[in-house]
Amino acid sequence: MSTPLGRAVEFLRDFGLFDVIVPFILVFTIVFAILEKTMIFGKQKIGETEYPQKNLNGAIAFVIAMIVVATANVVSIINAALPNIILVSVISVSFLILIGVFWQTGELDFRTAHKRLYGFFVFLLLLIVLGIFFAAMPYKDSSLLMYVVNYGLNNANGAIVGSLIMLIAVVGIVWFLMNGMKPAPKPEEKKK
Secondary structure (H helix, E strand, C coil), X not given: CCCHHHHHHHHHHHXXXXXXXXXXXXXXXXXXXXXXXXXXXXXXXXXXEEEECHHHXXXXXXXXXXXXXXXXXXXXXXXXXXXXXXXXXXXXXHHHHHHHHHCCCCCCCHHHXXXXXXXXXXXXXXXXXXXXXXXXXXXXXXXXXXXHHHHHHHCCCHHHHHHHHHHHHHHHHHHHHHHHCCCCCCHXXXXX
């Protein structure tokens, strides 16, 4: 038996709320916020203070959001990927709550106390989010993620494996050199 709230959600789904209105609001808000922050289209001066071009930013965000909503493939990718990204966010917060059980009293701050662990988790979450979006993108008979995985498994010969090892080695060397180099102390800072 369906509840009145469940029927209301079904009505909103049939009405197109989740296929048109919600993606439009999401894309408009993200694009408008980016344009306001970066001030790509200039500033307007009111008194002594400079503000972003709100009317221009709003018009451009509106047009981009309308184009996105008109493209059914993009909306379907957004609708398929965002619930999974929210699930990853809930899992991440649950993980932090479990860590907080054994943590000392005070703010749990990974960015300053545990920089490498923080960087690892950010990289891991980036890979998960990319995987979710690739899994939501249709390609041929399946998703783009499954196509890439199947292609890699079926064509894993020496050249591909060697190229991946070389890429990992180069990235590792560059990372080690960038993190291992410390600027030399200035002459006045040397201890006497």
